[in-house]
Each structure stands twice: as C-alpha cells, then as structure tokens.
Amino acid sequence: MNAYKPLNLDELKSILLTAGDNISFIAGGTDWVINNRFRKKSLDCLIYLGQIAEMKIIEKRKGELFIGAACTMTDLANHSLLNKEHLAIAEAASSMGSKQIRNHATIGGNIANASPASDLSAPLMCLNASVYILQNSRIIKIPIDKFFVGADKTLLNQKEVVIGFALPEDSTALYSHYYKLGFRKEVSVARFGVAIAIKVNNSIVADARVALSAIGPVPVRLPEIENLLKHKSFSRQTAKEAGIILRDYIKNTSGREYKAWASIGVMEDALKMFLPAMNQNGEYL
Amino acid sequence: MFLNFYVNGKQVGINVAPDRRLIDILREDLELTGTKEGCGEGECGSCTVLIDGKAVHACLTVAIQLEGSHVLTIEGLEHKGELSKIQKVFIEENAIQCGFCTPGMIMSAKALLMNNPHPSEQDIRNALAGNICRCSGYSQILKAVKKLAGEHMK
Numbered sequence: 239m240n241a242y243k244p245l246n247l248d249e250l251k252s253i254l255l256t257a258g259d260n261i262s263f264i265a266g267g268t269d270w271v272i273n274n275r276f277r278k279k280s281l282d283c284l285i286y287l288g289q290i291a292e293m294k295i296i297e298k299r300k301g302e303l304f305i306g307a308a309c310t311m312t313d314l315a316n317h318s319l320l321n322k323e324h325l326a327i328a329e330a331a332s333s334m335g336s337k338q339i340r341n342h343a344t345i346g347g348n349i350a351n352a353s354p355a356s357d358l359s360a361p362l363m364c365l366n367a368s369v370y371i372l373q374n375s376r377i378i379k380i381p382i383d384k385f386f387v388g389a390d391k392t393l394l395n396q397k398e399v400v401i402g403f404a405l406p407e408d409s410t411a412l413y414s415h416y417y418k419l420g421f422r423k424e425v426s427v428a429r430f431g432v433a434i435a436i437k438v439n440n441s442i443v444a445d446a447r448v449a450l451s452a453i454g455p456v457p458v459r460l461p462e463i464e465n466l467l468k469h470k471s472f473s474r475q476t477a478k479e480a481g482i483i484l485r486d487y488i489k490n491t492s493g494r495e496y497k498a499w500a501s502i503g504v505m506e507d508a509l510k511m512f513l514p515a516m517n518q519n520g521e522y523l
Numbered sequence: 524m525f526l527n528f529y530v531n532g533k534q535v536g537i538n539v540a541p542d543r544r545l546i547d548i549l550r551e552d553l554e555l556t557g558t559k560e561g562c563g564e565g566e567c568g569s570c571t572v573l574i575d576g577k578a579v580h581a582c583l584t585v586a587i588q589l590e591g592s593h594v595l596t597i598e599g600l601e602h603k604g605e606l607s608k609i610q611k612v613f614i615e616e617n618a619i620q621c622g623f624c625t626p627g628m629i630m631s632a633k634a635l636l637m638n639n640p641h642p643s644e645q646d647i648r649n650a651l652a653g654n655i656c657r658c659s660g661y662s663q664i665l666k667a668v669k670k671l672a673g674e675h676m677k
Contacts, residue, residue, distance in 0.1 A: 239541055239542070241541035241587045243590060264585065264587060264588070267584060267585055267588060268565055268580075270585075271542075271582070271583045271584070272565075274542055274585075281542075284541045284542060284587055286587045286588060288588060312577070335653070336565075336568065336652055336653020337578055337631065337634070337649065337650055337652065337653050338565065338571055338578050338579050338653045339565055339580070339583075339653065341574075341577040341578060341579050342580070342583065342584065424648075424649070424652035424653075425652050
C-alpha cells in the first residue's frame with residue numbers, strides 16, 4: 239500500500255492525478271480505523287489529509303467564515319470566533335465523543351462520513367453552510383443540504399475530498415445553540431441533535447432556523463418550526479407547539495415511537511438554552 | 524512506509540504498514556506493553572496516550588498519522604526508576620483496582636494537568652469521561668486527580 243502525506247492542496251491534486259481508484263482518505267481516523275477492519279480488498283493507496291495546510295484554517299475571507307475540513311473538534315470547541323459568533327458549531331464540537339476523540343476527529347470526517355447522528359451536520363445546515371469539494375483538480379462549492387443523499391452516503395465520488403466549509407456572512411447576525419440528547423451526558427451518540435439559530439429585532443423573532451440530525455437518514459431543516467418561531471416574541475410557550483410539530487414529523491417519517499414521545503421535551507430543552515442570554519424583553523444581553 | 528517519530532522522548536524509525544495502529548506499534552513492535560487495548564474502538568479509553576501533548580486513542584491512530592509526532596506513554600512518566608507524582612498519588616489514593624484502565628486513566632489526567640494545572644472537579648470529570656473503569660473505582664480516581672490539581676507535577 240502506498241502512503242501519501244500531502245502538505246498542501248497542490249500536492250494532493252498531483253497525487254490524485256496519478257493515483258488509481260482503489261484509494262482511501264484518512265484525517266482524524268476515529269471512524270476510518272474501525273471501518274478499515276471490515277475492508278474486503280486491501281487498498282492500493284492511503285492519503286492522509288491531516289497535514290494539508292489549507293484544510294487546517296479557520297478564518298474570515300470574502301465575507302464568509304471558512305472552516306478547514308481538517309480542523310479537529312477540539313480546534314472548533316476552543317475557537318474564539320466560533321464561540322462568539324457561531325456558538326452552535328462550538329457546542330456541537332465540544333459535545334462530540336470523548337476528549338480523546340475530539341482531539342483527533344475532524345469536522346470534514348464528521349460530515350463526509352455522513353452518519354445520521356453526526357453532531358456537526360445540524361449546526362452547519364442551520365447556518366446555511368456550503369461545502370467546498372476538491373473535484374477533478376477544481377474546487378467546487380455546494381450547499382450542505384444537497385451534500386447528504388442517505389444514511390452514510392454523500393455526493394462525493396471516489397477521488398473527491400471535502401476541503402472545508404463556508405458559513406455565509408448573514409449567519410453572524412444569528413444567535414445559535416446546539417442541543418444534544420443522548421443516552422448519557424458525555425461520550426454519547428446523538429439520539430437528537432438540534433441546532434437552532436434565531437435573530438431578534440425589537441423583541442420579535444425576525445429569523446429562525448431549525449435543523450435536526452439523528453431523526454432520519456439525513457439531517458433536515460424543519461421550516462414548519464421555523465415559521466412557528468418567527469414574527470412573535472421569543473418565549474417558552476412556543477416550545478411545546480414546536481415539539482408537537484417535531485413529534486408529528488417523526489411519526490410521519492421514521493415512525494420511531496420513543497423519539498416521537500421525547501419530541502416535546504427535546505424542543506423545550508433546546509429552546510430553553512436561549513433564555514439565559516436574553517433580557518426580560520427577549521433581547522440578547 | 525518508513526516512520527520516524529518519537530516515543531517517550533526517544534527517536535524511533537521503523538518500517539510499518541501505513542494502516543498499522545499505534546497500539547500495535549507500541550505493544551508489539553516496541554514492546555511497550557503498559558498501554559492496554561480494551562474495546563479497540565475508542566469507547567473505553569484504556570489505550571490513551573499523549574500525542575504532541577494531547578490525549579488520543581492509540582487504537583484509533585495509525586502509522587500514516589504519526590510522522591514526526593511525539594508520543595508519550597505510561598512508560599514515559601517514570602524518571603530514572605522513580606514513579607511520577609501522578610502515579611504516586613494514584614497509589615496513595617488507592618485509585619487502582621484491577622489496574623487495566625490505570626495507564627489510560629493516568630494519561631488522560633496527565634494531559635489535563637499539563638494544559639490546566641488547576642482544574643475544577645467538572646474539568647476533571649470532562650477530561651476522564653472517555654475512560655471507563657470496569658471496577659467502578661471512580662471516586663478514588665477523582666480524589667487522586669483532585670489531590671494533584673493545584674500541585675505542580677514532576
């Protein structure tokens with residue numbers, strides 16, 4: 239097996255031009271190493287993405303926030319800009335796995351592996367993120383809601399690589415949180431991953447975005463809940479109604495009874511996260 | 524592939540398959556059997572080692588990721604035959620029962636205290652959340668790390 243450790247995107251492009259089809263990419267490796275055990279045919283080529291400089295950057299450029307795909311969960315959880323402007327991303331990263339997993343697992347792997355219980359998918363969906371993909375030596379950009387095509391399935395073809403993610407400039411005006419419900423508090427796989435972003439003007443919710451993971455094969459936006467939250471004061475009273483919408487959505491899709499049953503409590507807890515940061519008029523402190 | 528990296532401060536150069544796991548390199552190639560393999564899938568934390576100062580699973584790390592990195596294992600904590608402060612406190616506080624989780628538990632505590640010498644109890648709980656003790660000796664382990672918190676480590 240040939241091993242490649244490109245240090246930048248140009249090196250990666252050169253490797254991909256000459257490599258055959260029987261290749262695999264590894265970044266943090268926390269999923270890859272487990273999946274590798276079940277590989278039936280040995281690989282011709284393994285490419286390590288964790289040292290590619292352009293994929294380890296988090297920075298504002300051309301009006302958007304770029305997050306490199308090789309950034310670890312620890313990088314995201316500790317990043318000052320994300321904690322200030324995109325809290326849902328930092329919270330999702332810090333809720334994922336254990337300290338050991340967060341130190342290695344990358345945002346690129348979390349999205350490219352497309353687990354239905356991915357922690358980062360809901361916050362990225364909620365913030366209208368885009369995915370940068372290296373495809374035939376070119377970088378293309380697609381909306382993240384087009385990226386997932388099924389459980390553990392994405393648009394990516396054999397020799398394509400997720401380079402990073404972009405959060406649009408308007409997402410900085412939103413205040414966001416990520417709420418996760420698992421079987422235990424720590425080191426837990428999401429049974430519900432709820433990302434909510436809202437914007438409040440004069441005590442009225444001007445914009446609301448709600449995305450969920452772990453309730454179906456792919457993460458989803460729930461516009462019905464978004465519309466419910468908009469154009470009124472932000473209050474916990476709407477949480478129950480939001481939970482009912484979620485309950486009905488689950489009943490009509492996966493039909494998982496225990497998740498339908500938990501929906502109201504999940505939405506109440508998720509929306510409750512916004513209260514400490516607001517004053518009595520519902521404005522952010 | 525030929526891998527150059529550092530283990531417990533010593534330079535190591537070996538021929539390995541790119542997908543050979545660090546736990547196998549440590550235990551089988553380098554005969555450092557202090558690091559234990561429990562679940563083999565990142566759930567139990569018994570294989571925890573430090574790479575460049577961060578706690579990671581040796582069972583989920585492979586050779587291609589290791590070039591130039593500095594790996595610290597439980598064997599690297601003692602100095603000239605004397606146990607480190609953290610090892611001594613684990614013994615003093617009876618924070619060991621069967622001992623299988625102990626190397627991983629100590630390495631997670633080591634990573635925490637290197638980065639945050641004065642952790643709160645919640646910081647300690649978060650840092651050790653990925654380490655499972657099947658003897659359920661968590662109270663003694665927590666007590667040992669709390670005792671270390673605030674003390675300068677050797």
